[in-house]
Amino acid sequence: MKNMALAQDSTFQVQAVRRDFPVLARLIHGKPLAYLDNGASAQRPDAVIDAVNDYERHHHANIHRGVHTLSQEATALYEAARDRLVRFLNARSRHEIIFVRGTTEAINLVAQSHARTTLKSGDEILITHLEHHANIVPWQLVCEQTGAKLVVAPMDETGDVNFETVEALMNDRTRLFACAHVSNALGTVLPVKRLVAAARARGIVTLIDGAQAVPHMPVDVQDLGCDFYAFSGHKLFAPTGIGVLYGREAMLERMPPWQGGGDMILTVTFAKTTFNGLPYKFEAGTPNISGAIGLGAAVRYLEGLDLAGSRAHEHALLDYATAALGKVEGLRIVGTAKDKASLVSFVVKGVHPHDLGTILDEEGIAIRTGHHCAMPVMDFFKLPATARASFAFYNTFDEIDRLSMAVERARTLFA
């Protein structure tokens, strides 16, 4: 069954890389773990676990406060992580990298600090049909607060978003355009560079939800030209509770703080408070120091990988999974856009995704089943849920063989 030609074409040393991720050696119900739920959260390499551990054991103190050694060490580690993120995204300066809890918080920050304070009744916010709830609900809240209107660009039956269709919805009322770089439910890669250029040409502020993109492709925010780019650490092999909001400095400068307290303050009297400069203006309270250090370590780990090889391997996995699952009788792949990241959403006739998830788990195979926090996408395809296998560079062709065989067994059980 295994496509040896594909497997051998890859020069990427997947077995060596797998040894960097301790959890991949686990047995689940007596079977080797096949972790195919990377779109929900990726696993951590030793490099990340060790960096966090080293910080917790030897360097922890609060940052930006103490003159004592530990505080200075913790501050240096935290800020070094920020510098690494500056290079990772090719931001212009460290003023443009805000540490947040994750993509959701990043989008809410922009919604409340930028959109809520600048939009008015009659203005429009443009998104697309395939967004994650986190790139829908914050804008709905802003619309309620300001009287602005949420406009949704449609997608086609393959789950693709057509550039011209979105562009046609950009008009002189559109104040903000927000879209996913990669759809979490379908894998569709959106033409964000062209979309951002079209928006900017009309003076529309742009935000890209990069949660599903950064693990799979290089992201250069200056090349993209967007005003904001958001992503989560835990999908990028870092801990949970840490993420990044990139913002163009001129935009961030104009925006008021959205939370008060702690690091965001320069001076306080009861009459007036002076806010700290960027990036600290948006980092109120003691941040997730160990998380940021973990994220910096994850980026450093990725920089040490054969990135071209890992991306080629991920694409080979996508092609292989699309072909292998396509052979299962009654299986339909949901989301067949031409340009996809390495994930496959699917349904099997006669087998509810939830039952499939349980049956695969018994085989040691972890996938996501459900609506993927993208209920409008499920409604579009008239499905309550799908099963989703999402790959990382540490996955193997063998794991995909096990997946398709287990899906076949589930189909037989319910037939």
Place this chain on the structure above:
Amino acid sequence: MELNDLYRDVILDHNRRPRNFGPLDPADASIEGFNPLCGDRLTVRLKMAGDAICDIRFEGEGCAISTASASLMTEAVKGKSRGEALALFDRVHHLLTDDDASSEELGKLAALSGVREFPARVKCASLCWHTLASALKASDARALPAVSTE
């Protein structure tokens, strides 16, 4: 944990051919149950004769556990009084969550006992029962909001 224990023949059969499935018109109560975790939705409709459930049907979309549980439930409570049906709900709830629960005299409902080994699936099996209980407890069930497992 054994898959065969979860997907027993009775469960597979009631999933394939759910009993009492479809609309019920007119109904004395119609309640929608929703599990936001997995998107399962089902509607339970009742026809009462005094204190007794004289007819019950369900509709909706759900996994095998949810569909089979609803199908088994409709068979088990048809003809029962309000109190008897609620007492049965309590027993099934114990069966789904309590390792020591007895399945004696539960008949086909005993097939649901395998679910307790799969904590992520307990809500699938209990959704229809919560929906029924809420329909029964209400004096005017038609005015009730939808039931959610969350």
